[in-house]
Structure formats: structure tokens, C-alpha cells
Amino acid sequence: MKKISIFDSTLRDGAQGEGVSFSVEDKLAVVEYLDQLGVDYIEGGNPTSNPKDCEFFERVADLELKNAKVVSFTSTHKVGADPAKDPSLTAVLESKTEHVSVFGKSWDMHVTDILNATLEQNLEIICSTVDYLTKNGKTVFYDAEHFYDGYKANPEYAMQTLEAALKGGAKVLVLCDTNGACFPFEIEQITTEVVKRFPNVEIGIHTHNDIGMAVANAISAVRCGVTQVQGTFGGFGERCGNMDLCVLIPNLQLKLGYKCIPAENMELLTSTAKSIAEAANIGLDPRTPYVGSSAFAHKAGMHSDAVIKKSISYEHISPEAVGNSRRVLMSEVAGRSAIMLALKQVDPTIDKNSPITKQILEKMKELEHNGYEFEGAEGSLEMLIAKELGKFTPHFDLGKFSVVVNEPADELSSMAMIKICVDGEYETTAAEGDGPVNALDLAVRRALGVFYPEIKKMSLIDYKVRVLDSKGGTAAKVRVLITSSNGKRAWRTVGVSTDIISASWKALIDSIEYYLGVVNKK
């Protein structure tokens, strides 16, 4: 199997995505996730761009990495300047990384109109920057920014920029589709020309997703002979983002016969992607191929039935191969056999023909008719099953609550009073909140904390509201979906009512009961 080097730029180009932000701690954690997975290179940032990156490079040098090399990033030095006096290049030399990415201009328009330099001057600074770093012991990857657009405008000049880098001693020539608007057939044609011209040089590819082609383009380039692929985890990056390594790696390794990471690490892919997306403060798109939470989620009844019979009928790989898992969504279009999966979680002895199965199905149907949806609310579904099986003992009972909302208001508009009962003992308390649901949430946690201090470890991480039969206007039924987490595991619960407070309350108590009864017990 041909080896393709994986170059991750999540911490550099990925950090340029809207909403993405990493603390130094986050960056160090990401380096460890990526190293564990087995990528070859991790671009950590530009050592002079901000103090955060300086601190990062100092601290990352102390990590003992098993697989990956950390790479620093810089641009070509200024026209006419002495590279030895360039603060960016000095910082790069001080950053202690063996590898450096240098980006330069390969599109003639960028040289003349953005850099305000002559075409000749640009070739000089490319060569001189690479040469200076190489002579100082660095291994240099040359990022030919806008290479493909440059080639379309002036093919000979674009090639000359690569030659200048090579003359300076660059080890890899990385062809960038910076504006992300090339099609695979263009990448194929242009990359073939580059490979022909530089037959013994390692070529890399760096693509963006502005027309939705980033992964397809990277694959096109690999099929032309490129051996280094640059991208980010989750596809984060400027505008529509960079090429998504979560998608590229399994495409190359599981389907096209290339080797990217150690085979035994492929099942770390999903958890790596999720951990990095959490660190990026942005979350992973559920529809991300291979690693998204919906990637193997089946909704239509016909699909669910078939996939249970024979997984390849609607799954292109086994989800476990990338550390993901199948989810059969409970919905109005879902079939019966779907529910068996959840049932077996609670009691493995139950089968399709047990009388209790029928009873649970009846109950589910009744609830669904009333607006419940167990799609993506496995917490509530398991609670429902446990209740029907007589396996549920509540950890508390509600005495009563009142919530009051005033307008005009101080900063916090709402106040909730609550009385709960645990083993015959009562606790009454109140809390102020940002809106009635928040006040209620705070009040019930305060009251329960007296009996179950572990409740402090659980928190709500997502809260969604869906108005059903919306013709009912403000008297419409609403469905509330809550995601809670204890930092290690997330679970989802649902509540339905014409009253949003009551719907939220139902989802909230399911969430708490599931935590106390299931998550915390494991």
C-alpha cells in the first residue's frame, strides 16, 4: 500500500474558521489527539502571529510525540529584506520544530496587485526564504498559495515559483487551491503537468471547500501521484473550510488502497474528530461523512428494517471500522424492528415476540401520536422501556413548582419555586433565571443537590425546541429536546406539552433520572 503523508492544519488554517478558537491548552490537547491517531505532521501556527502561538511552540516542544512532527508556519520574507533580520523567520528558527511550512505567491495577479512586487522579485524571495531556513537546518514544505488559479492565469510563471522553492531546497512542493473553486478534472489536468515537470520531487495538495470539492480534489491529486495531503479535522477553516481529513483518511485507506495512518488506529477516527471539534468550540456537523453522529443514522422504516437484516443494504462500511455506531432513529417513518435495538439495551432477554414488546410498542405509539419523537432521544426511550418493564424507581418526586415571569424586568426576568421529595424528606427552594426554564432548571438542581451531590457533575449542553401542529399558534404543542453531559458521555431526552415549561420539565426530569439511574451507575 502506497503511503500518503497526512498533514493536519487544524491548529493553523482551521483556526481561521468562523467561530473556531483554541486556547493553548486546547492546542496541546489537539496535538496529542492527532499524534495518537497517527498523522504525520501537525501545523501548529505562526510563532509570531500572537503570544498564544509563541507559548504553544515553547510548550509543545516538551511533549513526547509517538508519530507526528510539529510544523511551524510562516510566509516569504519582504522584498529586498535580509532573511536573517526577518522577525518571522527568526521566530521560526527559535520555535524548535524541525519542519517549517513557508507560503509564497504562485498567482501572478497576487504578486503584482496584492504584494505589489515584480514577478522576478517574488521568485527571489521564495528562493531566499526557503534557502535561509534550509541552511539553518529546517526541512521546508513550500505552500504554493493559489497555485491552481495561478496556473490557469499563467502556467509558466506558476511553475517557476515551484522551481524557485526547489532551488532554495524545499523538500515538498504543496499545490494549494486557496480559493477552493477548482473541479476535480481541473486538479487532475494541472497536477499531472506538475508531476511530469518534477518527477522526483515530493508533491503535496492543499484544498478548500468553496464549491464543495475539497475532498474530491485531494483524491484527484493523490491519484495523479501526490503523496502529502493537507487538511483539517472537521473541515474547519476560512469561509467554507478546508479539506476534511475525517473524510479523506477513510476514503483513501478503507476504499482506495492507500495507507494514511496505522490500520489499528482507524477506529479512533470518530472520537478524535469529536474531541477536536469540542476543543475548537464549534462541535462536529452531525452529517460529517464517516464520523458525524448522523453518518449511520437511519430514519425511513424501510431503511431501518433492511439495515437490520443486512447492514450493507444501507451502510457503505461498518460504522465500527471508524469508531462510529449505527443509530436507528425512532420516527413516524420508522418500522417496528427498529425499536428492538433499544429494548435489548435495557433487557437482552426480550425478543420481538415477547408480550412486553407489544405493550411497549403500544405505549410508544400512543406517545408519538401525542407529539413525542424518540429519534435522537435514547435517554427518554430507555426510561420509557424501563418504566414499562417495572425496572424504574424514581430518585425523587415533584411536590410542586411555580414559575413567575415579569415584564418590565430586572436583568433576570424569572423566578421559580420548587418543592421536591426524596425518600420522604422534603426540600423547598427557589432560583432566579434568564427565562422561566432556566430558573426552573437552576431550582431543581439546587433542591436535588442536597440529596445527590453528584448532580453537580451533570450539565445541560444543548436545548432545542420544536413547535408541533404550529397552526395552533401560541397554543401549539411543543417538543423540547435536551442534551446533557457529565463530561464523558452525552444523553438526550424529550418532553412534549402545549406548555413549554411543562415540556421542558418533562425532558429535564428524564435527563436527571437517566443520569442518576443509568449514566452514574456505569
Next chain:
Amino acid sequence: MKKISIFDSTLRDGAQGEGVSFSVEDKLAVVEYLDQLGVDYIEGGNPTSNPKDCEFFERVADLELKNAKVVSFTSTHKVGADPAKDPSLTAVLESKTEHVSVFGKSWDMHVTDILNATLEQNLEIICSTVDYLTKNGKTVFYDAEHFYDGYKANPEYAMQTLEAALKGGAKVLVLCDTNGACFPFEIEQITTEVVKRFPNVEIGIHTHNDIGMAVANAISAVRCGVTQVQGTFGGFGERCGNMDLCVLIPNLQLKLGYKCIPAENMELLTSTAKSIAEAANIGLDPRTPYVGSSAFAHKAGMHSDAVIKKSISYEHISPEAVGNSRRVLMSEVAGRSAIMLALKQVDPTIDKNSPITKQILEKMKELEHNGYEFEGAEGSLEMLIAKELGKFTPHFDLGKFSVVVNEPADELSSMAMIKICVDGEYETTAAEGDGPVNALDLAVRRALGVFYPEIKKMSLIDYKVRVLDSKGGTAAKVRVLITSSNGKRAWRTVGVSTDIISASWKALIDSIEYYLGVVNKK
């Protein structure tokens, strides 16, 4: 320019995406958005799958569409059954759509292992289903499910399924990559074979995104001669979703020289995508190529500077070409032309360069930064403009309100007390309701009815809630979108707050003021 038919399946295959759900009102609105944009076909659903779809097909028949044809969806009938007695086919005939999509099995494994039929029986039911519908006056599109996987397993049999559909009278043969795991080079090779075998037949393509290739694959097929492309808006659909039409349409039309929709409608693309994603209750991924809110958002300083000097330096097209706008993050710069339409509604003398235009833009930007979204909330936008123009006189002022929610409760959990003022006269009243928002809605109407009896003619017909920054849990900001109607005309308003009661109240008063000040005056 070669015409490519656009077949939208958002309401059918898109509805099978996790978290996607449409009310009948939503579905009808989506049909109107798509028709306005100028797509050719809109697949509405399966007329027998649930009562919602039945109602939809009844009501959609009354819409006067300019561009699109509505298509109903069904599968082949059962082996050995009489098509005239098949309830699905009967429902399709009753659905009044001229066009029908029929899906059948093209992968031999699916025939034998999932359908439990013989290969010969499957060919018979394909032919007989298409034949029955064709003879009853329908134009049939045959969806060859899993065609590509089927071709890989047994090319001759896959071809025979197409022949069976053609023998039955199918007008278009749609090749599906149902499991979404083909690469463009495979699509190219197999599609070329189909086009060779059926040189005078219209061929379609339907792809899924399980390995991130859906759009690239559709383009590959078009380049082989396919003339109908199926996908969904926003790429919603089973698992990783369907091919995203928001990305495909501009790729084909702005870059590759094909015609998909009327050229003058291309600038409606972004608003159409956003409105549909709102209706789907899922929101548009900000990184969606062309139409996402980040698609032309620049974050790195170097990018922002260059793009202002020369837009093509980091933008592959002008964002305005698809109705999107450039955003320079940290220093938000919104497009002006976008809101000129609404401005002209309120005051036709205003132009793009009036100082007031700038002032209104500033105000809008500030509100959008706080979570407002005026896409699909034209009532609130016009109210905002009227306020900035000094053309707004409120019909009433709020003194104060209090809402109380109790649990356990009688049938109605909530009570609202309100005091309003009209021309110096006060009215204080209260109402009980099904939830706090309903109680408040009833109370304000009761109070206002004393001064404005015409308010009885207005009612709320839709109420939607979207949780923003949902990581905030129950303290997250929410956006409430209300649709009101007087039976003749509908209008939409929006409110944002961390408190759902307060957000609803803002949307509610906008809705009432817009009725009293604009709708009722016309």
C-alpha cells in the same frame, strides 16, 4: 447553454434527515420558495405514508405554480399483486400530480435478500408498476435504487432493471447512488455505459453524501450526458444527507456553462436556502458553499485586506451573484442591496445611497449580531425600517405583565395579567392559557379588543422557536418566529431574547402593530 432539469427532493428524501420535520404549512411554503427560484420538479412525498402527506397533496393542487411541477413518490407494487388494487398506486393516482417517481430495486442482492423476490419477479413489478401509472396518464420517473452498487455487483442485471422501466413507459431513468459511497471516477465509468446503452433516453442522477462525493458525483454524471439532477436544499437527507442543490446549481450554472434555473433568479439562491432550512427546523450549515453565512466570511487579516483590495484574491465569485454577502469578521460589513427591497416597501423614494439607508443597515447589523434574522420575517423588518424613518406610531404601550405557571396544574397551567395603555386610557385584564405564551397572547388580545375590535380578525397561524447558541443550555438565547394572518394575507415577525416569554412577546407586538398599522390599512 444545455438545460439541466433540477429535481428537488427536500420534502421527501430531505425529510428523512435526522432532525428534519415539516408541518403541512411548512411543506406548502417550501413549494412556493422552490417554484419562485425556478426549479423544475418538486417531490412532495408519498401520498400514503402518513396523513400529513395526504393533506399536503390535496392542498398543493390548489397552488398556482409558475415553474415547478409537483411529483409524488411511490415504490413498485408487491410481487404478484394487481397494481389496480395497490393502495399506494391508488393514492398516487388520486394525488393529482402529473409526475410520479417510482423507485425499484436495481441491486440483485436487494432483490433476493431484502425484497425476498426472484430477479425475474423484480423486473416484472418494475415494468408493471410503471406501465400501470403511465397508462393512467402519469409521466413516470424511474428511480433505480442502488443502481451503481448494483452495477458493480451485476452489471447486466442492473441494466435490465432500467430496460424493464423503459418497457413500462418510464420517461426518465434516474441512477441512484443510494449508499453514497461511489467516487466520481466510478460514476463516470458506469454512467458512460448507461448513456451508451440508452442513447435516446433522458437519464437522471440521484446521489448521497456518505463519502463526501455527492456534488462531485452529480457533476461527473452531468458531464457524461445526464440531464436531470436530484438533490435537496441544504443537503438534508438520510445519514450524511443528499446531494446539495444549493451547491450544485451555481457550480453547473455559474462555472460549467449549463442552465439550471432562470439566470435572473440566481440571486435568490441564498434566501431560498435559508428559508427552506428554517422551515425544516434545522438551520443552514454556515459553511455551506455559496449560500452559507460563512461562505464569504474572511477572518485572517491578510485575507480581509486583500479581498478588500481585490475581491478575486480570496473570493471565487461575487457573493452577490448568489444573493449572499461578504462578511469581514470582527468588522461586520453587510451588503446593502439585500435590504433595498424592504426599504422601498416602506418608502419608495429611498435609494441605496441615502444616509438613512446606512443608518438602517447599522441598526439591522446590531440586531443580527444579537441573534435576529430578518430572512422570512418581513413584518419585523418593515417595522424596524418604519421606526428608523420616524414613520412608526405605536397603537398601544405596555404597562406591565406577569405570567404565572404552576405544576401540578388544572387543564390550563398558566395565567397572564396585563396592563396596556391606548391614548392615555388604561386597560387591565387577565387570561388563562395553555402555557405561558398562549396566556399572554390571549390577555393582550382581550385588552386590545376594547380599543381595536378589528383585532379579532387576526390570528396566529404559526409559531416557531429556534434555540441559538444552544450550548448555553436552558439559558440559551431563543429566536421566536410568528406567522399571523387575517385570512387573506399572512405576515411574519421575529423576537429574540434569552427568555422565551420575552422573545415571544416581541414577535407578538410586532405582529399586532404590523396588522393594525399596515395590513389593516391596505
